[in-house]
Amino acid sequence: MLQFKSIGTPLVVLLAVLTMTGCEQAEKSAQQVLDQAAESAKQAIDQTNKAAQQALNDTLGTEPGKPPRQGADDKPTQDI
Template structure:
């Protein structure tokens, strides 16, 4: 029985070290996954912003004068 007690303490310490090392590796892996997700989200936001800017430019560039003429028509109808 004395031999089991003398083996038990070092065994518990080794298991604790292995668990700690495993936690560190899991933390690093989780951090990598989060960084990749953040980068993907940033790219999606950038692409959406570019598409929105392009749509806005297309809308304003093609119909820039029309809203003003509609405004003039509304003004003359009120008179």
Template structure:
């Protein structure tokens, strides 16, 4: 069963289009499909990067809070 979100499916479809016709329209369709796959991959990478940055920010923010909690009112470490 083919899954449209897999990277192999667009490649198989592109190869099938070239094998069937080889005409300009098939080439344009294949290029459009590859561009869409590339854009989807870019969006996934951007979202992953954003989530990683947020997680890192939260992790470093909580460490600073923990260090500040271990000091008394005069700023001296307990």
């Protein structure tokens, strides 16, 4: 019976250390997954913004960084 007690305590300590190490690895893996998801979301937002800007520019007939062009229908109006 003495042998089981002398083996039991180090075994419990070893299992606790292995469990803690496993938790740290799981935490690191989860953090990596979250970082990748955040980067993917950022890229999707950037691409959506770029597409929306391009659609707006196409609709208004402008190029990025240039003022809107004057059309034939753009006449100054005067109140009566």
